[in-house]
Amino acid sequence: xxxxxxxxxxxxxxxxxxxxxxxxxxxxxxxESVRGLMDRDGSALDAVLAGDQPINDLHIxxxxxxxxxxxxxxxxxxDLRVIVAAVKINTDLERVGDLAINIAEAGKRYLRxxxxxxxxxxxxxxxxxxxxxxxxxxxxxxxxxxxxxxVLAADDTLDxxxxxxxxxxxxxxxxxxxxIEPALDLILISRHLERIGDHATNVAEDVIFxxxxxxxxxxxxxAPKAE
Amino acid sequence: xxxxxxxxxxxxxxxxxxxxxxxxxxxxxxxESVRGLMDRDGSALDAVLAGDQPINDLHIxxxxxxxxxxxxxxxxxxDLRVIVAAVKINTDLERVGDLAINIAEAGKRYLRxxxxxxxxxxxxxxxxxxxxxxxxxxxxxxxxxxxxxxVLAADDTLDxxxxxxxxxxxxxxxxxxxxIEPALDLILISRHLERIGDHATNVAEDVIFxxxxxxxxxxxxxAPKAE
Numbered sequence: 001x002x003x004x005x006x007x008x009x010x011x012x013x014x015x016x017x018x019x020x021x022x023x024x025x026x027x028x029x030x031x032e033s034v035r036g037l038m039d040r041d042g043s044a045l046d047a048v049l050a051g052d053q054p055i056n057d058l059h060i061x062x063x064x065x066x067x068x069x070x071x072x073x074x075x076x077x078x079d080l081r082v083i084v085a086a087v088k089i090n091t092d093l094e095r096v097g098d099l100a101i102n103i104a105e106a107g108k109r110y111l112r113x114x115x116x117x118x119x120x121x122x123x124x125x126x127x128x129x130x131x132x133x134x135x136x137x138x139x140x141x142x143x144x145x146x147x148x149x150x151v152l153a154a155d156d157t158l159d160x161x162x163x164x165x166x167x168x169x170x171x172x173x174x175x176x177x178x179x180i181e182p183a184l185d186l187i188l189i190s191r192h193l194e195r196i197g198d199h200a201t202n203v204a205e206d207v208i209f210x211x212x213x214x215x216x217x218x219x220x221x222x223a224p225k226a227e
Numbered sequence: 228x229x230x231x232x233x234x235x236x237x238x239x240x241x242x243x244x245x246x247x248x249x250x251x252x253x254x255x256x257x258x259e260s261v262r263g264l265m266d267r268d269g270s271a272l273d274a275v276l277a278g279d280q281p282i283n284d285l286h287i288x289x290x291x292x293x294x295x296x297x298x299x300x301x302x303x304x305x306d307l308r309v310i311v312a313a314v315k316i317n318t319d320l321e322r323v324g325d326l327a328i329n330i331a332e333a334g335k336r337y338l339r340x341x342x343x344x345x346x347x348x349x350x351x352x353x354x355x356x357x358x359x360x361x362x363x364x365x366x367x368x369x370x371x372x373x374x375x376x377x378v379l380a381a382d383d384t385l386d387x388x389x390x391x392x393x394x395x396x397x398x399x400x401x402x403x404x405x406x407i408e409p410a411l412d413l414i415l416i417s418r419h420l421e422r423i424g425d426h427a428t429n430v431a432e433d434v435i436f437x438x439x440x441x442x443x444x445x446x447x448x449x450a451p452k453a454e
Contacts, residue, residue, distance in 0.1 A: 067307065074301040080294065087311060088318060173400070173407050180400050180407065184414070191418075 008073045015065050015086055016141050019093070022058040023137040026093045027130050029055070029100035030196060034126035037107040037189065038119060045111075048104035055097035062090040078210075085206040089140065092199040096133065099192045099199075106185040106192070113182035116172055122186065125161050125193040128154060132200035139207045148211075151204035158197040165190045235300045242292050242313055243368050246320070249285040250364040253320045254357050256282070256327035257423060261353035264334040264416065265346060272338075275331035282324040289317040305437075312433040316367065319426040323360065326419045326426075333412040333419070340409035343399055349413065352388045352420040355381060359427035366434045375438075378431035385424040392417045 029048055036044030066087045069075065075083060132151050139148035169183040256275055263271030293314045296302065302310060359378050366375040396410040 067311065070297065070311070071303060071307055076298060080298055084294065084297070084311075084314060087314065091315060091318070170408065170411070174404055177401055177404060181397065184397070184411075187411070188418075191415075 008069070008075070008079075011065070011069055011073075012079065012082065015062070015069065015083075018058065018062055018065065019086060019089060020137055020141060022055060022062065022090070022093045023133060025055050025058065026096040026100065027133050029097055030103070030126060030130055030133075030193075033100045033103035033107060034123055034193075036104065037110065038123055040111055040115075042108060042111055045104040045107045048100055049108075052097055052101060055094060059090060059094040063087065066090070081210045085140070085210050088206055089137075089203050092202050096196050096199050099196050102192045103189050106188045110182050110185040110189075114178075116169070116179045116182050116186060119186075121161050121165050121168075122189060122193070125158060125165070125190060125197075128158050128161070129193045129196040129200065132158070132197050133203075136200045136203035136207065139204060140210075143207075143211055145208055145211050148204040148207040151200055155197050155201045158194055162190045162194045235296070235302070235306075238292070238296055238300075239306065239309065242289070242296065242310075245285065245289055245292065246313060246316060247364055247368060249282060249289065249317070249320045250360060252282050252285065253323040253327065254360050256324055257330070257353060257357055257360070257420075260327045260330035260334060261350055261420075263331065264337065265350055267338055267342075269335060269338055272331040272334045275327055276335075279324055279328060282321060286317060286321040290314065293317070308437045312367070312437050315433055316364075316430050319429050323423050323426050326423050329419045330416050333415045337409050337412040337416075341405075343396070343406045343409050343413060346413075348388050348392050348395075349416060349420070352385060352392070352417060355385050355388070356420045356423040356427065359385070359424050360430075363427045363430035363434065366431060367437075370434075370438055372435055372438050375431040375434040378427055382424050382428045385421055389417045389421045 029051065032044055033048045035041070036048065066083050069083050070080075073079075132154050135147050135154075136151045138144065139151065166187055169179075169187055172179045173183045256278065259271055260275045262268070263275065293310050296310050297307075300306075359381050362374050362381075363378045365371065366378065393414055396406075396414055399406045400410045
């Protein structure tokens with residue numbers, strides 16, 4: 001029994017490590033999509049568009065690992081929560097990979113036009129979304145409630161940046177119709193980055209749920225209080 | 228043992244019924260958000276904005292039911308797949324409810340302006356997204372692979388409508404700057420509807436996964452072939 005238990009814990013640790021690997025991959029794809037936009041580097045964007053196979057493979061591998069852990073070990077209570085959370089986090093990370101593709105697609109269209117303006121807030125959104133994702137996964141692996149709560153708080157900043165970008169670009173569009181098409185793509189990119197933050201928020205909520213056995217979802221705006 | 232087994236099947240049936248209830252609620256919220264936009268009925272949109280509590284309550288209830296089924300009955304193989312799929316479907320339906328709110332918010336902003344044009348494709352997208360959602364859930368409950376595959380195929384139509392709406396509205400924006408703000412909201416609404424179709428697609432993929440034990444995700448563009 002001792003042996004089986006140790007095997008289960010090894011498998012669980014290995015699952016967490018693979019989730020971190022997948023998180024690192026999706027984060028890198030977000031970084032590359034924003035960098036390609038900033039540097040007007042179309043081939044970097046092409047690489048993002050062509051490079052989703054490793055994440056898709058990991059998505060299937062992780063789902064499979066979760067199923068096997070559930071089916072073979074029939075874990076109880078705390079471990080069950082971790083594995084079900086892993087199923088959800090796996091889905092969130094795969095969507096982040098898809099959003100990197102959406103950013104790269106909009107970025108490619110953007111590069112066909114003259115720059116609308118120097119981009120300042122979009123790279124800030126990109127960095128914030130990446131750090132939220134990293135922190136949410138670290139919180140999952142290290143079982144760190146405070147870090148997960150910091151991710152929830154950061155989401156408000158990301159939303160505020162998105163609103164600011166929208167207002168600013170609207171002004172450009174109204175003043176100069178030549179900016180309408182490229183500005184639309186920047187607006188879409190800011191929305192994709194906001195959704196990456198939403199996925200990081202989902203992960204953080206799952207972490208808080210695992211650790212506190214308390215459901216912090218649907219508790220209204222703002223981060224929940226620390227216990 | 229017979230008694231415990233029957234109890235488990237009853238619980239599983241009850242879980243499916245509650246998922247259908249949640250699907251019905253989220254579908255109704257999508258319908259009301261699009262109807263409010265079409266009829267320029269601000270109070271219908273306010274009702275959507277204020278009415279997400281029942282879905283959020285169901286979301287927590289369903290997660291809880293899935294956990295209890297996993298923890299108390301330790302289901303194997305086929306049943307395990309159904310319950311893990313239910314966890315994912317629950318998340319998808321809750322997001323559909325959130326997207327109805329996003330549509331209502333953009334709709335409220337749209338109503339502050341004169342209509343850009345008669346809306347034809349947006350209600351078509353709304354009806355298609357709703358029927359995809361309904362079919363995906365029916366496919367889950369009735370274990371109907373063909374219906375799930377029809378949902379995957381319908382997603383291409385939804386994407387084509389979104390692209391068409393984008394091109395048409397871009398023309399309006401370029402010709403008349405007074406349409407820029409309201410047209411932007413219509414573009415966002417079409418993207419929210421597209422994402423509702425994506426959630427229906429996720430559900431359909433889960434159904435095919437349950438029924439065929441074959442992972443149809445990440446198989447490239449287009450619907451997978453029927454077996």
